[in-house]
Amino acid sequence: MRVKCIICDKIETIEDSLPAAKKLRNRPIHTYMCDECRIRIADKTLKRISTGQFFVYRSGKQKDWLQ
Template identity: 60%
Template structure:
């Protein structure tokens, strides 16, 4: 299966038997990101977390105070 990275537009080949290939075939809303872009985003996110200015917005601050 040929896939295209959503960030750098490189085209890669995936085996048809991989779970990722099945997920991309059956659910078109899922997107593919190549390993280099994934590692770059991971590294940048980790460096932002280490600065202390990075906040996760998964819950509201009001709910966090209640816990």
């Protein structure tokens, strides 16, 4: 399945059997983000959190990358 990143517009191919491909096929509201953009956003979020000026308001369990 060919997918396009919503941030950088890079076109990638993912296997049809992956859960992400099934979500994109069955629910058009889901969007795809490439690994490079996902890592970049995670790194910048962690840097903002470490400054102490950024507050994360979450309910429930925190993600592994925030711990």
